[in-house]
Amino acid sequence: MDERDAMTQRFEEERGRLRAVAYRMLGSVSEAEDALQEAWLRAGRAGTGDVANLGAWLTTVVARVCLNTLRSRQRRDEQPLDGRVPDPIISPESGLDPEHEAVLADSVGLALQVVLETLSPAERLAFVLHDLFAVPFEEIAPLLDRSPAAVRQLASRARRRVRGQAPAPDPDPARQRAVVNAFFAAARDGDFDGLVSVLDPEVVLRSDGGVARDRHTVVLRGARTVAGEAVTFGRLSPFARPVLVNGTAGVVVVAKGRALSVMAFTVTDGRIASIDVIADPARLERLVPPPHGPAIDAWMR
CATH class of the missing domain: 1.20.140 (Butyryl-CoA Dehydrogenase, subunit A; domain 3)
Known part of the structure; x- marks a missing residue:
C-alpha cells in the first residue's frame, strides 16, 4: 500500500x-x-x-x-x-x-x-x-x-x-416527548395557562423565517411572551410530526406533503427551556429529506 x-x-x-x-x-x-x-x-x-x-x-x-x-x-x-x-x-x-x-x-x-x-x-x-x-x-x-x-x-x-x-436537555427521550406533546396540546386548545405551565420562565424562542423576515431571526424571551406566540400557531399543531432534532425531541410541521417548519425543543426539569424554529423554505428544502411529497411521512416513521 x-x-x-x-x-x-x-x-x-x-x-x-x-x-x-x-x-x-x-x-x-x-x-x-x-x-x-x-x-x-x-x-x-x-x-x-x-x-x-x-x-x-x-x-x-x-x-x-x-x-x-x-x-x-x-x-x-x-x-x-x-x-x-x-x-x-x-x-x-x-x-x-x-x-x-x-x-x-x-x-x-x-x-x-x-x-x-x-x-x-x-x-x-x-x-x-x-x-x-x-x-x-x-x-x-x-x-x-x-x-x-x-x-x-x-x-x-x-x-x-x-x-x-445552553441548558442540558433531560436525558430521557420519553420525558422530553411528553412535555413537547403537552405544549402542542395546549397550543391546539388555545390554553394560554397550560402553555405557560410547560415553559421555563426564562424560555427563549428563536425563529428563522428566511426571506419573509429579511433573513433575520426573531428572538422572543419569557414564558408569557412565548405562550402568546404559540397560541397563534396552534392551528398547525395537528400537522406536527415527531422527529429527533440533534438527538432530542422535535417536530416537523407538514401540510399537503410539504415541510412548513422544523422545531427543536430543549426540555429541562420538566419544562421547555428553548425552542428553535426554522421556517425558511430554502433551508427546509436542504434539511428535511425528502423535501416534498407523501414520502415525508414514510421517512419520519
Missing part, C-alpha cells in the same frame, strides 16, 4: 470524527462536508509520510479550514451573533442513523449549537477542540498563533457562556 492509499484509508476511518468536529465548528452540514473535502485536498498536497499521529493531524487540518470559514463569515457579517439558528440534523424518532450518531456523539442538542454561534471564531475553536474533542491546548495554540495559556483562557470564557446559555 503506497502513501496515498494509506492516507485515504485513514481519512475514511477518521471521517466520522472529522465531520463531527466540522459540524460543531460551523453549525452547517453542507459547510462541514465542504470543510472535509478541502481538508482532504490539503492533506493530499502536503503529504503525510512523516506524520506520526495522522488522526490528530487531520483534526487540526479540518479545524484550520473551519476557522478560516468562520473568520470569512464574520467579515461578511452574515447575521448578528445571537441571531442565527444553525442547521439542525433531523432524524426519524425511531433513532439516528450511524452517520448522524457519529456527528452527534456527546451532543446536548441544538441548544449547544445555537450558543456556539455566539462565540468568536477563536473561542469556538478552543472550546470545540478542547472541551468536546479532548485536543490538548498545546496542539490548539499554533492554530490560533497564541500561547497555550491564552488558548486555555479562550476555552474557559467560552465554557462559561455555554454553561449559562
Whole structure:
C-alpha cells in the first residue's frame, strides 16, 4: 500500500470524527462536508509520510479550514451573533442513523449549537477542540498563533457562556416527548395557562423565517411572551410530526406533503427551556429529506 492509499484509508476511518468536529465548528452540514473535502485536498498536497499521529493531524487540518470559514463569515457579517439558528440534523424518532450518531456523539442538542454561534471564531475553536474533542491546548495554540495559556483562557470564557446559555436537555427521550406533546396540546386548545405551565420562565424562542423576515431571526424571551406566540400557531399543531432534532425531541410541521417548519425543543426539569424554529423554505428544502411529497411521512416513521 503506497502513501496515498494509506492516507485515504485513514481519512475514511477518521471521517466520522472529522465531520463531527466540522459540524460543531460551523453549525452547517453542507459547510462541514465542504470543510472535509478541502481538508482532504490539503492533506493530499502536503503529504503525510512523516506524520506520526495522522488522526490528530487531520483534526487540526479540518479545524484550520473551519476557522478560516468562520473568520470569512464574520467579515461578511452574515447575521448578528445571537441571531442565527444553525442547521439542525433531523432524524426519524425511531433513532439516528450511524452517520448522524457519529456527528452527534456527546451532543446536548441544538441548544449547544445555537450558543456556539455566539462565540468568536477563536473561542469556538478552543472550546470545540478542547472541551468536546479532548485536543490538548498545546496542539490548539499554533492554530490560533497564541500561547497555550491564552488558548486555555479562550476555552474557559467560552465554557462559561455555554454553561449559562445552553441548558442540558433531560436525558430521557420519553420525558422530553411528553412535555413537547403537552405544549402542542395546549397550543391546539388555545390554553394560554397550560402553555405557560410547560415553559421555563426564562424560555427563549428563536425563529428563522428566511426571506419573509429579511433573513433575520426573531428572538422572543419569557414564558408569557412565548405562550402568546404559540397560541397563534396552534392551528398547525395537528400537522406536527415527531422527529429527533440533534438527538432530542422535535417536530416537523407538514401540510399537503410539504415541510412548513422544523422545531427543536430543549426540555429541562420538566419544562421547555428553548425552542428553535426554522421556517425558511430554502433551508427546509436542504434539511428535511425528502423535501416534498407523501414520502415525508414514510421517512419520519
